Each structure stands twice: as C-alpha cells, then as structure tokens.
C-alpha cells in the first residue's frame with residue numbers, strides 16, 4: 001500500500017464544495033453512529049444500507065458520491081468494532097483511543113471536526129493526459145482541481161488507485177491517493193543488533209553509548225508554540241484577530257508534526273536497515289502523557305511515532321523488533337545483574353562489581369539483553385492502534401515519504 005499526497009490548487013467556490021463534502025461525510029458518520037446506538041444488533045452491512053436511506057432523506061447527502069458515503073459509514077463501523085474489541089480485551093491491552101489514551105473502553109464518539117472525505121473508485125476521474133488534475137464527478141460540484149506535488153501518478157496503473165482522500169489542514173487542502181502497490185525493500189542481513197534506551201537528554205542511547213540528540217525542532221517548536229498560545233489567549237473571543245492567531249497556532253502545530261514525522265521515519269528506517277534485531281522499551285502512551293511539561297510531551301510524541309515506524313520498517317524488511325518491559329532497566333547493572341538504585345538525576349551507573357557506565361548506556365545494554373532473551377516480537381504492537389483511526393492515518397501518512405503503513409481493510 002502506497003500513499004501519494006498532493007496539494008490541491010482550486011478556486012474559492014471549489015474549496016467551499018470540498019468543505020461541504022467533508023461536512024457531509026461527517027454527517028453520515030455521525031448518523032450511522034446514532035443509528036447503531038438507537039437500534040439493536042446493527043452490523044456493518046446495516047450501516048451500509050442505512051447510507052442509502054440517508055441519501056434519500058437528505059438532499060445534501062445525496063450529492064455526495066455513494067461510495068464516499070459508504071466509506072464514512074465504514075469509519076463509524078471501525079470506531080464501533082474497536083469499542084467491541086476493547087470490551088473483550090483486558091484493560092492493559094486496550095488500544096489508546098482518546099488523546100489521554102487511558103485505555104478505557106472508548107465508547108465511540110460523535111465527530112465534531114472531521115477533516116477529510118474519502119472516495120473509493122468512483123466519483124472522481126484523473127485527467128488522463130497529464131495526470132496532474134483530478135475531476136470530482138459527483139453532485140457535490142467540486143469539479144476539476146489541480147494537483148501540485150512532485151510525485152508522478154503516470155508511474156502507476158489507474159486500477160491500482162483504491163481510494164482518494166480530500167483532506168483539510170491548517171495550511172490548505174490536500175489530495176491523497178492510496179495505491180495497492182507492494183513496496184519492495186532491501187532485506188539483506190546487517191549482522192548487528194541494537195538496544196535503545198529513550199532518554200530526556202538525548203533521543204536515544206544504544207548499548208555502545210552512541211547517542212542521538214534530540215532534534216532541534218523540539219526545543220524551537222516548543223518555544224514558538226508557547227508564545228503563540230499566549231498570544232491567542234490574549235485575543236478577544238470571537239474577534240478576527242483571535243481567528244488569525246488560532247490559524248497561526250494551528251500552522252505551527254502542523255509544521256512541528258511534519259518535522260516530527262520526517263525525523264521519525266528517517267531515523268527508524270536507518271536503524272532498522274542497519275540492524276537485525278532492535279530492542280526497545282515497551283513504553284505505553286498512558287505512561288507518557290501524564291506530565292505537563294510541553295517539551296517532554298513533544299518528545300514523547302516523537303518517540304512514540306519513531307517506535308511505530310521501527311515496527312513498520314521491521315515488518316517490511318523482515319527484521320525483529322522487540323518491545324521489552326521497561327521495569328528496572330535503568331536500575332539493574334548490565335554487568336553483574338545486581339540492582340543499583342539511582343534517582344533520575346544520577347547520570348552515571350556505578351556498581352560494586354566495578355562496572356561504571358553512562359546511565360542510559362547501561363539501560364540500553366539491559367534492554368538488548370532482555371530483548372535477545374526473547375524470540376520474535378513480544379510486548380505490544382503499536383501498529384493496530386494507528387491503523388484503526390482512519391482520520392489519523394490521513395494525517396500521518398505520505399507527506400515526507402512515499403511509503404505509508406499498510407491499511408487493514
């Protein structure tokens with residue numbers, strides 16, 4: 001599965017039409033959820049059938065392409081089925097659903113600000129001569145829009161385009177093409193293993209004491225976000241200055257999230273490429289988001305994403321990724337196995353056995369040791385949680401790289 005993304009260039013009335021389509025998609029999604037709540041034993045197919053009823057009852061719903069309506073219903077269904085799954089699984093294994101990711105059952109919520117609409121194989125047509133324009137043919141009247149970007153759609157057969165998404169972001173509109181193409185990756189063994197310890201001071205430390213520094217955008221971005229946030233809070237409610245300030249803040253958020261993704265993808269690909277076994281701590285989002293320090297939270301988000309890409313590339317390149325339980329990895333001596341208590345501020349590990357190491361290096365050695373003691377992937381996979389949220393996949397995938405994670409559908 002490959003995701004190619006283009007920026008959309010269009011006229012003002014066309015952007016309005018895109019907004020309209022996104023609003024309709026959200027409407028259908030929410031209506032389906034309501035239908036499921038109000039009726040007993042509703043399944044996936046009932047929701048699909050219900051789409052037709054909606055199109056009949058509401059004129060604006062009828063304007064949206066029928067398959068696009070269906071994919072909205074599918075989004076509603078994926079939230080519902082995730083809820084069912086969560087009800088079955090024990091608390092610790094639940095997918096983090098909301099931002100807090102507290103591992104609750106995650107009763108599906110009504111969407112308030114949907115940002116995308118998804119077409120399948122109908123309702124749109126590519127300009128076949130240049131493939132630099134797409135024409136939306138449903139009654140929504142989006143019409144013909146320009147695609148700006150460096151990817152070349154000529155490279156792929158039209159039949160391989162399985163879905164087309166229109167996405168609204170802080171800095172404009174985007175069009176994603178989801179293609180069913182197998183991405184070939186080089187899978188030669190690297191004859192090397194690595195254990196990673198995540199730190200506050202550096203992004204990670206490996207078992208040989210190599211450190212990757214925290215990327216500069218984390219610090220810089222944090223400062224900028226704080227400043228913009230302050231500015232926003234001083235603006236009058238409902239004023240146009242407030243709207244502008246909000247827009248600026250949103251754009252900065254978008255920029256940082258792109259930098260974060262770019263960083264995570266590049267680093268993860270590099271780490272997986274040059275190692276056969278990658279061991280790291282099984283940190284869950286629940287433990288990570290508790291603190292209020294902004295820099296830390298951006299860092300956590302970056303690390304979380306890095307881990308997702310590690311697992312993704314691990315699968316693609318046939319390497320082993322192991323998430324080990326994070327307990328005591330920094331306390332135990334990697335040489336003799338004795339426990340050496342230390343506080344967060346102690347940066348060096350000094351043991352009675354004569355072992356003297358950087359704190360993070362010691363932890364990385366322990367992580368690798370535990371990792372090598374297990375076979376295959378243990379701990380939890382992050383990928384499923386990501387695949388499940390259609391909306392998030394939309395914003396995660398395909399901006400800086402051409403490879404995106406496989407969707408389960």
Ligand SMILES: [Zn+2]
Nearest residue numbers: 333336351353
């Ligand atoms: Zn020791």
